[in-house]
Amino acid sequence: MRRHRRAKIVATVGPASNSPDMLKALFLAGVDTFRLNFSHGTQADHAKVHAAIRALEKEVKRPIGILMDLQGPKIRVGTLRDKKIAVGPGETIRFVLNGTEGDKTSIPLPHPEIFAAVAPGHDLLIDDGRVRVRITGLGADWIEAKVIVGGAISNHKGVNLPGTILELSPLTTKDRSDLAFGLDLGVDWVALSFVQKPSDVIEARGLINGRAGIMSKIEKPAALERIDDIIQLSDAIMVARGDLGVEIPNEDVPGKQKELVRACRLAVKPVIVATQMLDSMVATPTPTRAEVSDVATAIYDGADAVMLSAESASGEYPREAVAMMDSIIKSTEAHKMYRSIIEATQPGEDQTPPHAVASAAADLASAIHASAIVAYTSSGTSASRVARKRPSLPILAITPNEDVSRRMCLLWGAHSVLSQDIKNYEEMVERATFFAVQEEFARGGDLIVVVAGIPFAQAGTTNNLRVVTVPR
Incomplete structure (x- = not known):
């Protein structure tokens, strides 16, 4: 499929x-x-x-x-006495660390890490930013703030702190x-x-x-x-x-x-x-x-x-x-604009041999009008290096690892296939052509480009490139 x-x-x-x-x-x-x-x-x-x-x-x-x-870690206000309070721009409100059923002067905020991290001038955003307040003063267990954008604060609404790194x-x-x-x-x-x-x-x-x-x-x-x-x-x-x-x-x-x-x-x-x-x-x-x-x-x-x-x-x-x-x-x-935009955003060539081999595989496959790029990958790295190039050809990623085959369901262009480990060159070519035909990427007489790491089944070694003609 x-x-x-x-x-x-x-x-x-x-x-x-x-x-x-x-x-x-x-x-x-x-x-x-x-x-x-x-x-x-x-x-x-x-x-x-x-x-x-x-x-x-x-x-x-x-x-x-x-x-x-x-x-x-979801940061939320606590329970309010009337379930909801309305605050207007310019109003001063107070948050407290310890409190239940608060009002404008004692809005429960049961998160001590906030009180330890904030400073005057920091903003608190409540209910996905619908209410914005700016801190004007604070103590060990209270925060005073001025309302910048007014609205309703109701029970257990989320709080965001864009300018604050919490020790959390x-x-x-x-x-x-x-x-x-x-x-x-x-x-x-x-x-x-x-x-x-x-x-x-x-x-x-x-x-x-x-x-x-x-x-x-x-x-x-x-x-x-x-x-x-x-x-x-x-x-x-x-x-x-x-x-x-x-x-x-x-x-x-x-x-x-x-x-x-x-x-x-x-x-x-x-x-x-x-x-x-x-x-x-x-x-x-x-x-x-x-x-x-x-x-x-x-x-x-x-x-x-x-x-x-x-x-x-x-x-x-x-x-x-x-x-x-x-x-x-x-x-x-x-x-018609897709390829030119993708090509224009190429991230540049990485000078390491594994990246260079994967990049060359993509370029070569395109130049010879191959049907697919076959990547043998035990960890997913070889297929990821080819995908980085965003080639115009499909990537057939062959792996012996079931977990890797599932993770590659997130990888751009990769069609993953589970296979046993390969032991030698002849087996590599045989499997590559078999799966290319079985998965409908190629037919007899087509060219495919095979990229792998040698020794086989060793993660991270993308160092081999081969052009193969699919048997008729």
Whole structure:
């Protein structure tokens, strides 16, 4: 079952899509990786979905990626006496560390790390930025602030602190429990919410210990300041435009998206563009023209994958949303401007031999009009290096590792196939031609370009390039 597009689709599973029949319908419509959002649902709910996806994987005989998205440290106001209070510009309000059923003079904010980190002049954004206040004074257990943008503050609304780095682990007690549960299930990716600094990723890596890929969600301004280090320490990146758009000006988000996609491509790390991509399809069967353009822009930027959130999790048209995203990607990649834009955003050549070999494979395959590039990859690195070039030909990624085959469901252009280890050159050529024909990438007499690392099955050694004629 071959996808006739390069960019991948990630879809969030929720009440609208958690049945085995709907999961199959979404896969057939184009989903490559399913996202389990641990901010909602119970562990038992997620276990049922995971089992259904693995059963579907066996039925369709294709790898399917599973991404678990941890909730992370959610900062919220406490309980208000009248459930909601209205505040106006210029008013002074007070937050307190310890308090219940507060009012304007005692809004509960039960997060001691905030009181330890903020300073006068810092802003607090409440309810996705609908209310903005600026700190004017503080003590050990109170914060006084002036209202800049007024509105309603109601029970348990979220709080963002765009100018403040909190001494807060991205992994809460709930996250640690969910993480252990997800790793035991066998998820392929773990998404870390609210990453602020490189040490956050290091902390998670110690817990995950290679059992899943680490995806850092970029949604804090502090993360942007250390982005190169965070990308290097992560296995993938998600451009989480929801919270990022709350904490930085909306008009800055598109530029940051392009910067992040380019930086990930340069670092050979998959990157997902996420949040509200087809948001109107939560309630209507068709998207707005602006939403279609938004998805297309991510594809023109060279993103590895685009993601559906509420559209597939709780919307009324989950299958239609996936089919629409699939259609937009195909149309964009077929447009006459696509190749020239992708070529213009080439990240530049890396001078290391493995990158040079992978880049040469892509150029050679194009020059000789090969049918496909076949990448033997034990860790996914060889296929990722070829994908970095964003070649015009499909990438057939052959791996002996089932976990790697599933993780490559996020990698641009990669069609992963599970195979036993190869031992010698003759076996390499035989397998490459067999799978190229079986997976409908080539026919007898076609040329394919094979890239591999020797010695075989040793991760990270992309050092061999070969042109093969498929036997008739």
